[in-house]
Amino acid sequence: MIKVLIDGKAGAVKEGATVLEAARMLNIPIPTLCHHPKLSPFGGCRLCIVEIKGIPRPVTSCTTPVTEGMEVTTSTPALEDLRKTVLELILSDHPNDCMLCERAGDCTLQELAYFYDVKENRFAGERRIYEKKDGNPFIERDMEKCILCGRCVNACEEIQGVSAIDFAYRGFKSKICPPYEHDLNCEFCGQCVAVCPTGALTGKGWSHKGRQKDIKEVDTTCPYCGTGCGITLHVKRNEVVRVTSKESGWNEGWLCAKGRFGYSFIGSPERLRTPLIKEAAGGFREASWDEALEYAAKRLKEIKEKHGPDSIGGLSSARCTNEDNYLFQKFMRAAIGTNNVDHCARL
Amino acid sequence: MKNKEIGIKICMGTGGIAAGGTQVMEAFTEHLRSSGIEASVEKRCSMHRVGCRGLCAKDVLVDILIDGDKTTYQYITSEMVPRIVKEHLIEGAPIEEWTVGEDYHNFHRKQVKVVLSDCGNIDPEDINAYIAVGGYEATKAAVKSMTPEEVIDIIKKSGLRGRGGAGFPTGLKWEICNKIQSDHKYIICNADEGDPGAFMDRSVIEGNPHAVIEGMIIGAYSIGAAGGYVYIRAEYPLAVERLKIALRQARENNFLGNKILGRGFLNFDIKIKLGAGAFVCGEETALIASIEGRRGMPRAKPPFPVYSGLWGKPTVINNVETLANIPYIMRKGAGWFSSYGTEKSKGTKVFALTGKVKNSGLIEVPMGIPLREIIYDIGGGIEGEKALKAVQTGGPSGGCIPADMIDIKMDYESLAQAGSIVGSGGMIVLDEDDCMVNVAxxxxxxxxxxxxxxCVPCRIGTKRLLEILDKITKGQGTEDDLKLLEKLGSDIKSASLCGLGQTAPNPILSTLKYFRQEYEAHLEGRCPAKVCRDLLTYSVIEKFCTGCGACKRVCPAGAVTGEKKKPHTIDSSLCIKCGACFDVCKFKAVAKE
Structure with missing residues (x-):
């Protein structure tokens, strides 16, 4: 363990830990925008600068590893002044339309602007304007709100292994975009949306469905596959308007396209409410559960008697639990008497 | 002219070729053959292309050596070649009016050439020419009879510091890398010279590529690297070509490859990586990212590349000039090298002397030489005998040294104290006609x-600095803007991630420090140097105007009116201030205020 002294508080951290990690362990707040605990350090936003005894210039705490006996100061008038300059610079190139933004109330940049009391902007000037909208079906990409913290780029590369987006252009015109500025055409896992600290990346389906302050969060498990990712349903007026995942869950907050964006079936009017039985004349009719189960049992028996058990095969779903799948194969083998049983995950 | 040894050396760096060096060489080949001179002197005339010798303004420069007696011609074109062959080579009478004058000799007199000593003297495309002047002796000595530690000791004692700008002691960098245990280590030559107006590294590689390669081999031996890269701009095609030839020749001579010079343990080779024109790739972590195939973007240090560099392995990155010094230090000794320079800045430094100076070109001077000697002795003073205003050193990361500080010593410490840097060696001379706000x-x-x-301070901060400067040059600035420039400039320096952002405000801060009155004049709507277009007005001085109509014809905005042979007038509401009328008027009848 390495000993460190941060703002007079002593602590011990593992070798390789950064100053920021050590400070968080000691409950000392340091503002950041580009840092994300699950991604490699970026060091771009410059808000987490601290002073370290023996180093002449401020350094970013997110990139600096703790060394034995290091003495760190996280807040001085000079540091806070620099932070305010940086924030003002970011906001001088930001739409500042929080009143209309999906992420209002749930935005790190907005929080920091509030705490640092950025009202007047000394650096007001040209702002990046992008006319083109990304036509992909899932992710709203409002690059005028992008602060180029690089979290989305890192998540796409390090977590998903896709690298669908990267930094393009130079200087003030730098921008994060897919190759050749085409519409995003990736797996749409939405990890980028999950890590974005501003309103630059949101779900297309989120629009005007309700902001975070009015949301009731319901933690549950994703029903799509046997992986069983922890998800959080964002519910407004009894409607699921957004799905997120908590970093503390075993899937560390990462989801796939279905889990993150495929929630519209929940409230869909086309959703089945009763079993349906196919009629001889064609078409389906609604039935009760008792009737449907009796019908299925009767037909299975008939087929088994007439054609033998191996004329029947069973295919179960990855959306069932392990227990359900166990029971299903047991049913096929013991009750029907066949080994013709498989699972869609193998296909 | 019987039995005379005749040698012809033609400057064929980028400057020489641009001035027609290739044609001059072809003309010599042609006329040597047609004149039958080789038969008449009973010897083969040797002809060599050589690299840049500094005074590019006088290209094509040609040396004629007859039994070692050297005559140098300037401004040579292919049409002049027949007369040189006839009168000088055959009849033995040099053509006086074409030879270089006193200024050429003055240009070289106060220079001390180490890195450039063989540039302009040897054929850069012939390894034997380099070997003939002692090349690769140092490699042989190091590899065959010295330990890596002994080599590092020599470099440390020489006091050589990195010539890329930061001035880190080279020997120390090698020593740190030498001591790290690793299965792979790399040495990279940083030839991504991107400062506007800088061409030191290009000229060294064009003129003497083997010196750079030899420096890398000795470095690789010292630190234990098996892999080397030269990261060079694709915009330097001649340098790349000569480097490729040199690498091939070095491999053929077993200075590179497996079992170098028969030493079983010593394997080292060099690859060329072309840069795609991003200035920031000169920053070492961005350079590494670029070699790795990623976007050239710097990362925070630590870890420094010497601990974790290319593909996470210990990596030494040295600048071209630094590496080119190594063979000479090894051959002539640490003491010889450290006899030049100041206490903390040893050896020589190559500068690209440009701007309003008479002799612009590539120079090499001992560290610590007073700036005055560079400008007035080597550079021959200011063009048109105008007044020196300032000297910008260190390129976009550097600052301006005002004329009244011209006795400043050119070394790392003195320049840093004055708010500028040695940098990679750009040096732009500014005179009374240059507006310092515009320069910034x-x-x-x-x-x-x-x-x-x-990072935010560099990306957005420099944009805001530029916007404020733009406002000032348009006469819309206020006193508060000057304060904001200083405040934002200093914040960008403190908060930026890499050297680019940390030094980007230097041109503003140094001009604000030394030329604040020029900024203040702009606030009042005046540009004292008459450069900033929006603050100028053009008018016709009636008594000088002959009514020739030249200005009327050239004006793209139709702002000039007037009858023939009568004084014209300029309508300031239509004038776009392009200055075409001012430039075209032969009678100085257009006033610019």
Whole structure:
């Protein structure tokens, strides 16, 4: 363990830990925008600068590893002044339309602007304007709100292994975009949306469905596959308007396209409410559960008697639990008497 | 002219070729053959292309050596070759009016050439020419009879510091890398010379590529690297070509490859990686990212590349000039090298002397030489006998040294104290016609456009600095803007991630420090140097105007009116202030205020 002294508080951290990690362990707040605990350090936003005894210039705490006996100061008038300059610079190139933004109330940049009391902007000037909208079906990409913290780029590369987006252009015109500025055409896992600290990346389906302050969060498990990712349903007026995942869950907050964006079936009017039985004349009719189960049992028996058990095969779903799948194969083998049983995950 | 040894050396660096060096060489080949001179002197005339010798303004430069007696011609074109062959080579009478004058000799007199000693003297495309002047002796000595530690000791004692700008002691860097245990280590030559107006590294590689390669081999031996890269701009095609030839020749001579010079344990080879024109890739972590195939974007240090560099392995990155010094230090000794320079800045430094100086070109001077000697002795003073205003050193990361500090010593410490840097060695001379606000704006436009965009202070901060400067040059600035420039400039320096952002405000801060009155004049709507277009008005001085109509014809905005042979007038509401009328008027009848 390495000993460190941060703002007079002593602590011990593992070798390789950064100053920021050590400070968080000691409950000392340091503002950041580009840092994300699950991604490699970026060091771009410059808000987490601290002073370290023996180093002449401020350094970013997110990139600096703790060394034995290091003495760190996280807040001085000079540091806070620099932070305010940086924030003002970011906001001088930001739409500042929080009143209309999906992420209002749930935005790190907005929080920091509030705490640092950025009202007047000394650096007001040209702002990046992008006319083109990304036509992909899932992710709203409002690059005028992008602060180029690089979290989305890192998540796409390090977590998903896709690298669908990267930094393009130079200087003030730098921008994060897919190759050749085409519409995003990736797996749409939405990890980028999950890590974005501003309103630059949101779900297309989120629009005007309700902001975070009015949301009731319901933690549950994703029903799509046997992986069983922890998800959080964002519910407004009894409607699921957004799905997120908590970093503390075993899937560390990462989801796939279905889990993150495929929630519209929940409230869909086309959703089945009763079993349906196919009629001889064609078409389906609604039935009760008792009737449907009796019908299925009767037909299975008939087929088994007439054609033998191996004329029947069973295919179960990855959306069932392990227990359900166990029971299903047991049913096929013991009750029907066949080994013709498989699972869609193998296909 | 019987039995005379005749040698012809033609300057064929980028400057020489641009001035027609290839044609001059062809003309010599042709006329040597047709004149039958080789038969008449009973010897073969040797002809060599050589690299840049500094005074590019006088290209094509040609040396004629007859039994070692050297005559240098300037401004040579292919049409002049027949007369040189006839009168000088055959009849033995040099053509006086074409030879270089006193200024050529003055240009070289105060220079001390180490890195450039063989540039302009040997054929850069012939390894034997380099070997003939002692090349690869140092490699042989090091590899065959010295330990890596002994080599490092010599470099440390020489006091050589990195010539790329930061001035880190080279021997120390090698020593750190030498001591790290690792299965792979790398040495990289940083030839991504991107400062506007800088051409030191290009000229060294064009003129003497083997010196750089030899420096890398000795470095690789010292640190234990098996892999080397030269990261060079694709915009330097001649340097790349000569480097490729040199690498091939070095491999053929077993200075590179497996079992170098028969030493079983010593394997080292060099690859060329072409840069795609991003200035920031001169920053070492961005350079590494670029070699790795990623976007050239700097990362925070530590870890420094010497601990974790290319593909996470210990990596030494040295600048071209640093490496080119190594063979000479090894051959002539640490004591010889450290006899030049100051206490803390040893050896010589190559500068690209440009701007309003008479002799612009590539120079090499001992560290610590007073700036005055560079400008007035080597550079021959200011063009048109105008007044020196300032000298910009260190390119876009540097600052301006005002004329009254011209006795400043050119070394790392003195320049840093004055708010500038040695940098990679750009040196731009500014005279009374240069507007310092405009100069600052020029450099900021460059750094702003070349910022990688990763960190906020550099990406947005430099943009805001530029906007404020733009406002000032349009006469819309206020006293508060000057304070904001200083405040924002200093914050960008403190908060930026890499050297680009940390130094980008230097051109503004140094001009604000030394030329604040020029900024203040702009606030009042005046540009004292008459450069900033929006603050100028053009008018016709009636008594000088002959009514020739030249200005009327050239004006793109139709702002000039007047009858023939009568004084014309300029309508200031239509004038776009392009200055075409001012430039075209032969009678000085257009006033610019």
């Amino acid at each position: 704006k020029y450099f900021l436009q460059f750094t702003q456009a070349e910022s990688c965009g990763k």
